[in-house]
Amino acid sequence: MLKILVTGGLGYIGSHTVVALQEAGFKVVVVDNLSNSSIKVLDGILAITSQVPEFENLDLRDKLKTQQFLKKHYDIFGVIHFAASKAVGESVGNPLLYYENNVNTLIYLLQELNKKKNANFIFSSSCTVYGQADVMPITEESPIKLAESPYGNTKQIGEAIIKDTCKSNLNFNAIALRYFNPIGAHTSSKIGELPIGVPQNLVPYITQTGSGVREQLSVFGDTYSTLDGTCIRDYIHVVDVANAHVIALQRLLNNEHQYNFEAFNLGTGTGSSVLEVIQSFERVSNKKLNYKIVDKRKGDVVTAYADTNKANSVLGWKAKYSLDDAMDSAWKWQQTL
Ligand code: NAD
Ligand code: UFG
Numbered sequence: 001m002l003k004i005l006v007t008g009g010l011g012y013i014g015s016h017t018v019v020a021l022q023e024a025g026f027k028v029v030v031v032d033n034l035s036n037s038s039i040k041v042l043d044g045i046l047a048i049t050s051q052v053p054e055f056e057n058l059d060l061r062d063k064l065k066t067q068q069f070l071k072k073h074y075d076i077f078g079v080i081h082f083a084a085s086k087a088v089g090e091s092v093g094n095p096l097l098y099y100e101n102n103v104n105t106l107i108y109l110l111q112e113l114n115k116k117k118n119a120n121f122i123f124s125s126s127c128t129v130y131g132q133a134d135v136m137p138i139t140e141e142s143p144i145k146l147a148e149s150p151y152g153n154t155k156q157i158g159e160a161i162i163k164d165t166c167k168s169n170l171n172f173n174a175i176a177l178r179y180f181n182p183i184g185a186h187t188s189s190k191i192g193e194l195p196i197g198v199p200q201n202l203v204p205y206i207t208q209t210g211s212g213v214r215e216q217l218s219v220f221g222d223t224y225s226t227l228d229g230t231c232i233r234d235y236i237h238v239v240d241v242a243n244a245h246v247i248a249l250q251r252l253l254n255n256e257h258q259y260n261f262e263a264f265n266l267g268t269g270t271g272s273s274v275l276e277v278i279q280s281f282e283r284v285s286n287k288k289l290n291y292k293i294v295d296k297r298k299g300d301v302v303t304a305y306a307d308t309n310k311a312n313s314v315l316g317w318k319a320k321y322s323l324d325d326a327m328d329s330a331w332k333w334q335q336t337l
Pocket of ligand 1: 010036081127
């Protein structure tokens with residue numbers, strides 16, 4: 001059984017990926033400092049796969065402990081690196097936390113992996129690296145624009161650091177997966193997104209409003225230059241995102257990669273407006289959502305959706321689930337909380 005290290009493996013996307021990896025027959029080791037997750041996620045993973053991954057509570061900002069940990073697990077085939085801080089707004093107020101947590105931890109991991117004969121690395125990147133792209137859909141060749149937040153900058157810097165490492169060491173293979181907007185939960189409703197405090201993202205805010213935890217959703221602006229005036233995003237089921245990591249890993253394992261650094265967009269290729277997402281919720285829940293239009297949110301890009309041709313034809317991955325599927329799973333998950 002090939003051993004894979006998943007950093008941040010108890011978080012939202014990480015936990016779904018651990019499930020997909022275990023189902024695909026990999027042995028998984030998780031490190032997480034539980035800064036944005038709960039140890040109970042292990043129970044959910046066990047309930048779905050009948051296995052628990054090996055788990056170590058480790059803060060990757062601790063360089064020495066990270067080195068020791070990787071030495072102990074010298075036999076891992078690859079690392080999937082999810083651990084990071086991810087709140088765009090928070091990163092504006094506390095940029096140093098973001099540079100430390102997202103950049104330092106990456107460097108410590110790479111330094112240690114770079115000593116191996118062969119290293120395989122999958123990086124959680126984001127469509128934020130494109131900023132407000134001029135042309136839709138966004139391809140992997142779209143220009144990487146000036147980042148709009150320290151968080152976005154950490155993803156750009158992260159990709160650059162990995163790319164340079166790959167250039168300097170041809171035995172270092174990496175794939176950056178640029179997620180668009182992951183939403184939803186595992187179909188079993190045993191794991192899902194656990195936003196701490198008031199959700200910043202649209203879908204958890206909608207499901208919490210639907211279930212009465214929040215009173216009303218604020219829709220940030222309806223005067224954008226889109227069909228209904230609200231912003232457009234490419235919402236992708238988290239299980240599709242998770243499966244892409246397994247496919248990316250198999251690409252490295254089977255030596256199918258064309259370059260030792262590759263990047264792929266993970267989206268559905270379809271853009272949905274905020275109002276369309278609300279309609280999707282109303283369809284799957286049979287409930288009316290209480291919402292009002294308020295001012296635009298600072299820093300929002302108007303439209304972002306993926307060109308998925310490269311992921312489809314080169315990586316061999318395609319999103320299977322629709323917006324309604326993802327919303328249905330998010331709503332079922334909300335009702336278990
Ligand atoms: P998450 O916060 O749910 O998961 C991240 C996990 O990493 C958490 O369990 C947290 O406790 C852990 N972690 C954070 N810092 C750590 C550290 N120093 N040491 C050890 N563990 C640490 O986030 P997520 O939504 O699952 O995102 C995973 C990755 O995907 C992140 O890198 C994020 O930037 C990226 N991403 C997320 C989205 C999204 O919308 N969710 C979009 C694009 C990219
Ligand atoms: N929105 C609302 N009301 C809310 C929350 C969001 O109207 O209460 C709107 C936003 O204005 C935006 C859309 O819903 O138009 C989506 O917003 P999200 O906050 O859910 O998602 P973003 O596209 O702003 O950003 C998300 C993550 C980032 C990640 C990015 C790309 O928060 O970390 O997707 O992957 F980088």
